[in-house]
Structure formats: structure tokens, C-alpha cells
Amino acid sequence: MSAREPKVVFERVSKTFPKKKEVLQVLQDIDLSVAEGEFVCLLGPSGCGKSTLLNIAGGFEEPTSGTVRIDGQLVDGPNARRVFVFQEYGIFPWASVWDNVVLGVRHRPRSEQHEIAQGVIDLVGLTGFEKAYPMELSGGMKQRVEVARALAVSPDVIYMDEPFGALDSLTRLTMRAELIRIWNTRKPTVLFVTHDVDEAIQIAERIVVFSARPGRVAGVVDVPLEHPRDLSSHAYADIKRELYGLLGVVQAV
Amino acid sequence: MNEFVLPSLLLVLSLGALPLVSRFRSGVRTFVMPTLVILATLFAWHLACAALGTRVFPSPMQTAAAFGELFESQRLLGDVVASLFRVTFGFLLAAGIGIPLGLVLGWSTRSFEALNPIIQGLRPISPIAWIPIAILWFGIGDGAGVFLIFLSTFFPVTVGTTAAVRNISLVHRRSALNFGVQGLELFRRVVLPAALPQIITSLRIALGVAWLVIVAAEMVGMDSGLGYLINDARNAGSRYDLVVATMIVIGAIGIVLDYLIRRLERFDEVRWGYVQR
């Protein structure tokens, strides 16, 4: 891991929102460096500013102070090389699966579009559903379309904001495995937001734990486990205990 | 008393059959139940006329005869065409201007701030109040009709389209931004399709209003069309049978217009906007 170049670098990022007479401090002095091709989970309680941090990195919002650099360049807006997979469904319900997926490559030559779109549709396991509309798909399939749309542009960075939050636990499990498989084939840098401890341990190389609002980095935990991961191993349990400690949650109920 | 027996019996029968029919499968049910209700209404109407012994208000039979007269005189077709012509042109003109205007107003805050107050100020003025001005500007004829229909449909279409665009969800706007969709392409690929289901709903409302307004306008300030036909039938010797027959024609055409515009809701590109979520 040490050999990899830093890709996304947060430096003293703070964010406040105006709130009637006072201000709401959402993020406070976030320092974080994500390496090229790394899979990082941002883990924290609801409302701690995870989505806000991702939106800042994605260029949808500006930090109140501090900077985000990608490849050394200041982020100054959204960019098609760095794509979002949204918390709610971001694919267009008025367009077919195919038309959604080619959105990011619409200016390329037809034959190229075709090759790319079919490639990512096959990759996410939606072969045969090219002409279907999102409302004809299950929640898990819609989320696959969104992943395919993101992959089509061969992004350097993928931001995923609780992409599987709306799915049932069984589908989430398969989607995680799929995501890891896809990540292994393409190796983009992934920033994955979740508030699910198990999800984080199952997929991340490194987990950044946030404190409750105002969000601060409470700790960073490496997950030195090979995929596929053994969810009953001692190492897994140790990491889980460490995360619960950082989150300030008592593990026994 | 005999004249009451058969219609009463039929009335009771058609209403009594309703609970039975309600158990049929939905394909049959949705056709047979309304038919029974219409039949019952006709029998009740017939009975009411017979009981009151009115000479002015037509019975169903007399109304049916009036239909024959209307068709034979070939007047009906001319008036139907006149009304439909005004509605079609006024409506298309309003949609052609109102939809693009609404898209711009919905997307650009500046243009909304500048234009929304005058639109909201003109909107509550009944199109009927414009009739004197319409006649002043366009004379008695199609021009005034088209103008009035334009006025009555322009506001619902513009306001509906504006609201539709302002309702576009943040994720969709951000998706567009993220993938670099801008300018005209943004309108074509995101703004218009996202707003389309609601635009179609506003077109549907506008067309309904147009069909209401044209009849009123023709009664007051025009010399052809279905509204004029109603007025003419009353003035020319209280021909209430013709009045009622024309009203039924108006209702039937209204149903057809609504049916036609609802077909727009079935396209794949907009169906998502009407399913329950």
C-alpha cells in the first residue's frame, strides 16, 4: 500500500451550514489521504457529515475552509472522471438501461459506445435488460445500472454514498461481492460511505471512522484481510471490536 | 298509469343488476356497470318528465329525435368543427409557447423572479372576462375564439411546466452535472424528460379547461360553434330538445379529447411518472 500515489487528499476540511441564527458545524478539520486504487470506507453515525464530505470531494459543495485535491489539483466542480453512485437512485427513470449507461460516453463514436456499454452491462450482470426501464427493475438491479453508468466512463475515482442502503440484506451481500469483483478488475479509487460496520469490514482496505457531529476523524483502521473474507475469523472480530470502540458503541446488547 | 310501469320496472332492474354485475371479472364489469348506470339515468329522466308533464324540457326520446334533426340539418358537423378548430389551435399555440417558457422559468431563477409575478397576476382573470377585448381585437369569429382558448390554456401549461422543472430531484440534476450534461443537451436529456409526465398532466388539465371555455365563449361572443348552437336553439323558439342534444355532444367530445390526450401517458419515456412510488 505504501508504494501507491496519493489520489484524493483532504486537508483540514471543515464545513458549516447556516442555521437560523447560529451555524451548524458539520465537518471539522478532516485530514485524509486516499491512495490511487485504494478502497476506503467512511464509517460514522447518521448525520455526522459523511455525505457532505463526499459531496465536497465530488465538487457538488464547497468546503467552508480547507482543501480537497485530486492528483494534486484543487477540486473546483463535478467532473466526469470522478463519478458518484448516489444514496437515492440517481439513474434517469425516463431512459432505458442502455441510455442510462451510455450517458457518460455519449460523445464517443457509436461503435465505441456500444462496446463500452455492453462491457459494463455484462460486468454488473444485467445482460438482457438493456432495453428495460428502471421502473421494471428491482432495487438491486437499479443500483447495478447506476454502478454500470459510473463504470462506463472508466473513472479514476468512484464515490459511493450508501449505495446499497435501500436493499435487503441478502441483496446487499451479493452486491458487495460483485463490487469487490468489479473493483479487482478495474482498480478505481473508491470512497464508500456507510454506517454499517459489517459492510465496511467486508469490503474496505481501510476504514475511516467519524465521530458524531461535528464529524471528525476518530480513527483509521486497516483491514489486512484477503478477499473472499472469512466473516467468522478472529481477525474480523478484532477489527469489529476496534471499530465499535472508535464509534463509542457498547458491543454487547 | 301504464306509462310509468315499464320505465319504473326497467329502472329497478338496471339498478338491481348492479350488485350482481359487480362480481363479474373486471374486463366485463368496467363496461357493464357504467352502462347500467347510464340506462338507469335515462329511465329516471323519462319518469321525471312523465310525472311532471313538462312541455318545455325534453324527454330522452325527444332528445334522441333532436339528434336526428341535428345530423340531418348538417349544422352539427359545422359547429363541431368550428369549436374543435378554435380549441385545437389555441391549445397548440399555448403549448408551443407555454412549454418552452415554463422550462426556462423552471430552470432559471432570474427569469422566474422577473416573470412569475405578472403570470400570477394575469392567471386568476377568467378567460370569459377577456371576451370583450377578444372581440375588440379579433372581431366576432375564429380569431377571438383561438385567442380566448390560448389565454385559458397558456397559464395552466406554463405554470405546470415551471413547477415540473422545479421539482426535478437533486440527484438527477447532480447526475447531469457529474456527467457533464450542459446547455441545450441538458434540456433535451434531463430537464424536458424529467418534467414531461407533469407537463402532460398540465396539458390534460388545460385541454379540459379549453373545452369548458370555448362553449361559454361561443354562447356570448361568437356566431358559430357548439356554444352558439345552444344559444341559437333556445332563442329560436325554445328548442330545449336541441339544447340538451348539443350538451350531450359536448360531453361526448370532451370524453374523446381527454381519452386522446391520456394516450400520451402511455409512452415508455413518461410512464415512470405515473406509477405509484
Ligand SMILES: Nc1ncnc2c1ncn2[C@@H]1O[C@H](COP(=O)(O)OP(=O)(O)OP(=O)(O)O)[C@@H](O)[C@H]1O
Ligand atoms: N444543504 C444543507 N443545508 C443545511 N444543513 C445540511 C445540508 N446538508 C446537510 N446538512 C446537515 O449536515 C449534517 C450532516 O449531513 P450528511 O447528509 O452529510 O450526514 P450523513 O453522515 O451522510 O448522514 P446519513 O448517514 O444519515 O446519510 C446533518 O445534520 C444535516 O442536517
Ligand SMILES: [Mg+2]
Ligand atoms: Mg448520507
